Amino acid sequence: MTIEIRPVSPAETMEYLRVLPYANGLPQEEPEPSAWYAGSAAWPPQVQKTAEELERDAQELLADWFRPQAAFVDGKIAGASAIVSVQVTVPGGQQIALGGVTATAVLPTYRRRGLLRKVMSAMLDDCRERGEFLAGLSASEATIYGRYGFSPATFQHRWEVRRTDVTFRSELTDPGALHLVDGAEAAKAWPVLHEHVRAERIGEISPLPGKWDGLAGGGLPADGSGPAHHLVHRDATGAVDGAAIFRLPWSPDPEQAGVLQVEAFEALTSDAYRALWGLLLDFDLTKRVVAARRPVDEPLRWMLTNPRALKLTRTRDNLWLRVLDVRRALEARTYAGTDSLVLDVSDDLYGGGRWRLDAAPDGAVCTAVHTEPDLSLSVNELGSLYLGGVRASELSYAGRIVERTAGAVSRLDALLRPDRAPHNAVGF
Numbered sequence: 462m463t464i465e466i467r468p469v470s471p472a473e474t475m476e477y478l479r480v481l482p483y484a485n486g487l488p489q490e491e492p493e494p495s496a497w498y499a500g501s502a503a504w505p506p507q508v509q510k511t512a513e514e515l516e517r518d519a520q521e522l523l524a525d526w527f528r529p530q531a532a533f534v535d536g537k538i539a540g541a542s543a544i545v546s547v548q549v550t551v552p553g554g555q556q557i558a559l560g561g562v563t564a565t566a567v568l569p570t571y572r573r574r575g576l577l578r579k580v581m582s583a584m585l586d587d588c589r590e591r592g593e594f595l596a597g598l599s600a601s602e603a604t605i606y607g608r609y610g611f612s613p614a615t616f617q618h619r620w621e622v623r624r625t626d627v628t629f630r631s632e633l634t635d636p637g638a639l640h641l642v643d644g645a646e647a648a649k650a651w652p653v654l655h656e657h658v659r660a661e662r663i664g665e666i667s668p669l670p671g672k673w674d675g676l677a678g679g680g681l682p683a684d685g686s687g688p689a690h691h692l693v694h695r696d697a698t699g700a701v702d703g704a705a706i707f708r709l710p711w712s713p714d715p716e717q718a719g720v721l722q723v724e725a726f727e728a729l730t731s732d733a734y735r736a737l738w739g740l741l742l743d744f745d746l747t748k749r750v751v752a753a754r755r756p757v758d759e760p761l762r763w764m765l766t767n768p769r770a771l772k773l774t775r776t777r778d779n780l781w782l783r784v785l786d787v788r789r790a791l792e793a794r795t796y797a798g799t800d801s802l803v804l805d806v807s808d809d810l811y812g813g814g815r816w817r818l819d820a821a822p823d824g825a826v827c828t829a830v831h832t833e834p835d836l837s838l839s840v841n842e843l844g845s846l847y848l849g850g851v852r853a854s855e856l857s858y859a860g861r862i863v864e865r866t867a868g869a870v871s872r873l874d875a876l877l878r879p880d881r882a883p884h885n886a887v888g889f
């Protein structure tokens with residue numbers, strides 16, 4: 462058996478696509494929503510793609526932002542993955558190149574023979590050669606990617622609320638206005654809105670090309686969840702400062718009928734945020750509102766007289782980060798205070814090192830040193846800490862960070878503390 466790991470050539474993209482239906486382990490359907498899927502419906506059955514759709518997918522694989530690598534066993538693709546070139550916003554607002562791992566699958570007949578390890582190693586090497594010092598992914602199973610140095614960095618909630626339980630604490634006054642618009646107008650509004658959002662939001666990801674193109678078409682999804690409805694909020698000057706996409710799926714099951722599913726929601730201002738939720742949570746003829754992929758620090762509950770009405774139905778990790786160059790990563794972000802700490806960071810794949818982090822609100826200098834460390838951790842813990850979504854004290858209590866200088870864990874937390882929980886509404 463010969464194994465070759467290399468990029469997929471243009472002539473081989475159709476072969477790559479034949480491996481992909483085995484990604485996420487769900488070639489057909491599963492009765493329960495999978496751990497990976499954050500939506501509210503069961504993972505929809507995969508519909509056999511037409512030749513035209515496959516051809517279109519194959520063309521997309523040739524784009525320069527999509528970098529597929531495959532494991533060829535005896536000349537045929539037995540497993541593959543890809544890196545997409547995206548950006549992530551880090552504390553301080555810099556938008557950093559991130560190698561996004563996606564579309565990963567090994568044919569069931571070739572699993573557990575080290576093919577993913579080889580493909581991953583080639584992809585991470587490629588990121589480093591291109592100067593990408595962060596890699597990221599969304600994990601199908603939480604046990605797969607820790608061994609390559611990835612660790613959860615952002616989290617998301619799915620919640621639901623019964624309409625009859627909703628009373629707002631104060632009257633919602635709106636200096637702007639809400640508008641129902643068609644898909645074509647929504648397709649124009651979302652990219653602009655998202656650019657504003659990701660300039661401010663730590664952890665947000667740049668959209669892949671064509672991300673909102675489908676909105677204009679307005680096609681019905683295969684899972685029966687009904688047409689998308691588009692809502693935008695304009696401020697007093699007429700500028701769009703918020704938007705939501707929701708569906709009102711029909712169901713023969715009375716329990717499932719009358720559900721308003723919020724598929725996407727963004728607001729740049731508190732006025733837009735409150736106006737949009739004000740309408741969505743009091744939508745005539747609905748019984749429940751369900752929202753997925755929501756930030757863990759959703760302000761909505763604080764608008765309700767009964768904050769318990771908003772019930773969390775799922776918490777899951779979202780973006781997993783892998784720091785590929787400790788010095789450059791630590792120097793790319795800003796900090797909540799001024800302090801110096803020596804970090805001993807181990808890395809099974811690329812070798813560890815000791816770094817003195819001289820951090821300040823306007824940036825940091827990170828220097829390789831040989832002095833005694835204040836803290837020892839691995840590159841995994843660093844990935845979780847990097848955007849500020851996980852506290853060092855939590856990881857230390859779990860035995861994942863060793864404090865060598867008393868108080869160093871609290872000092873690191875004080876440096877990394879974010880204003881808002883990092884969040885990415887967009888994935889890849």
Ligand SMILES: CC(=O)SCCNC(=O)CCNC(=O)[C@H](O)C(C)(C)COP(=O)(O)OP(=O)(O)OC[C@H]1O[C@@H](n2cnc3c(N)ncnc32)[C@H](O)[C@@H]1OP(=O)(O)O
Nearest residue numbers: 484485486563564565566567572573574575576577578601
């Ligand atoms: C970012 C994304 O794309 S998420 C989608 C990931 N894809 C899927 O979940 C699709 C279904 N699964 C698969 O196709 C395969 O099982 C893969 C791609 C996850 C793993 O491929 P394999 O070639 O079997 O992995 P490989 O043999 O290189 O395993 C490397 C290590 O990971 C472990 N491992 C691999 N998959 C899993 C898993 N699902 N659960 C637990 N451990 C796993 C192996 O035991 C091995 O451990 P070791 O390093 O201690 O020996």
